[in-house]
Amino acid sequence: MSKKTKHEDHEEHADESWLLPYSDLMTLLVALFLVLYAMSATDAKKFEEMAQAFSSALNGGTGVLDYQSMAPTNSNLDEGKAKKNDNVVDTNRNENEIAKLRQxxxxxxxxxxxxxxxYIKANNLTDLLETKLNQSQLLITISDNALFPSGQANxxxxxxxxxxxxxxxxxSFPDYSVVVSGYTDNIPISNNQYSSNWDLSANRALQFMRILLINPYLNPEKFSVIGYGEYHPVADNSTADGRAKNRRVEVSILRKYQDTTKTTSVSAK
Incomplete structure (x- = not known):
């Protein structure tokens, strides 16, 4: 009886063909990192040459290094300088134009x-009206004695x-904004029509503005009213003369181009 020959099991070897593309991939990655590292130390011209060579090596395709926006070029720098110079020119031009408008x-x-x-001099109103030109406005101050009966706004x-x-x-100057403001002294109002000096001052300014706007050549959109009551005195309320100065209406013609570096104050009374 013949003995059956027992064959030993042979160990099967895994397919190692994948190592070749893997090693190629690793080589390319190493090359890519080296190029990216070198980018920070190279100039624009060398960067472009390296980008072209590296892209050609990658199957002749378009690689990420082909995008010139990744590195500054001389043309980009020149363009940036040109824009900066243009901004300086525009700023100077605007400042010159504003200076002319301010003048x-x-x-x-x-x-x-x-x-x-x-008008004030011709009509002998120097005791009742005053004008003042400063860096923010032309101010016309009118004593309330010239406008209203005591305690009333008509x-x-x-x-x-x-x-x-x-x-x-x-x-003659329709483009300016105009604010009409009313002021009182600190004596409390005591009648059935007004509950406070706030109400009286605001209504006086409103009534005066309404007469101004009867003129059809004035634009109502340019006008506004404010009532300050007793809280912005220009004189001492402890005297009759001071209280009379505090009771007033002011017409403010506002500047559009204020020059905060200068203080121009001219008054006439």
Whole structure:
């Protein structure tokens, strides 16, 4: 009886062909990292040459290094300098234009102030009206004695012409914003019509503005009213003369181009 030959099991070897592409991939990755590291130390021209060579090695395709935006080029730097110079030129041009507009505005307001001063002098109103030109506005101050009966906001019939005359002067300069403000002294109001000096001052400013806006050449969108009551005095309320100065209406013609570096103050009384 013959013995059956027992064959020993042979160990099967795994397919190692995958090592070749793996090693190629690792080689390419190492090369990529080296190139990326070298990017920080190379100039724009060398970077472009390296990008072209490396892209050609990768199957002649378009690689990530082909994007020139990854590294600054001379043309990018020149373009940045040109834009910066353009911004400087634009800024200088704007400043020059604003300076010219500010000068024109100063001339306009001085002319407007001169017209008011001539009207005040011609009508013997120097004790009741005052003008002042400063860095923010042309201010016309009107004593309440020239406008209202005591404790009331209705403009006196003989004073309505004053408001109309002011409106005629203002119509030559229609582009300026105008604020009409009312003020009182610190004596509490005591009548059935007004509960406080706030109400009285605000209504006085409103009534005066309404007469100004009878003039159809004035734009109502440019006008506003404020009532300050007793809280912005210009004189001491402990005396009758001081209280009289505090009871007033102010017409403010506001500057559009204020120059905070200068303080121009011209007054006439």
């Amino acid at each position: 024109k505005e100063q001339e306009d307001l001085e002319k407007l102030k001169k017209q008011f001063d001539q 403009v006196k019939p003989e004073s309505r012409q004053l408001a109309k005359s002011i409106s005629y002067i203002l119509q």
